[in-house]
Amino acid sequence: MPSGILAASGRCESNLNMTQLTPLGLIKILAQVTAIMVIPVVGGTVAGIVIDASLGSSPLAVMIGLGVGTLVSVIGIWILIRTGVRKGYTDTSNRHGS
DSSP: OOOSSOOSSTTSOOOTTSOOOOHHHHHHHHHHHHHHHHHHHHHHHHHHHHHHHHHTOOTHHHHHHHHHHHHHHHHHHHHHHHHHHHHTOSOOSOSSOO
């Protein structure tokens, strides 16, 4: 009867070309994501408030600024993920050979 313990085989593979994520690297990524998400949304909202105040209009410009800031954030995160995939931070190989 086979035991539940796996023998040392090719089951645990390591991608030697893949960069290890260090705690400092994790902090850097979290700071980038925060900046990409917060700056455009806050900037669009503040710009909308300023435009609404100068035109004396309803919060239409705030809503447009918030929408544009959110769209810029989504595009920024997409670019960050795409860059990480191209640099090899994700392993897309078939690990189990099936």
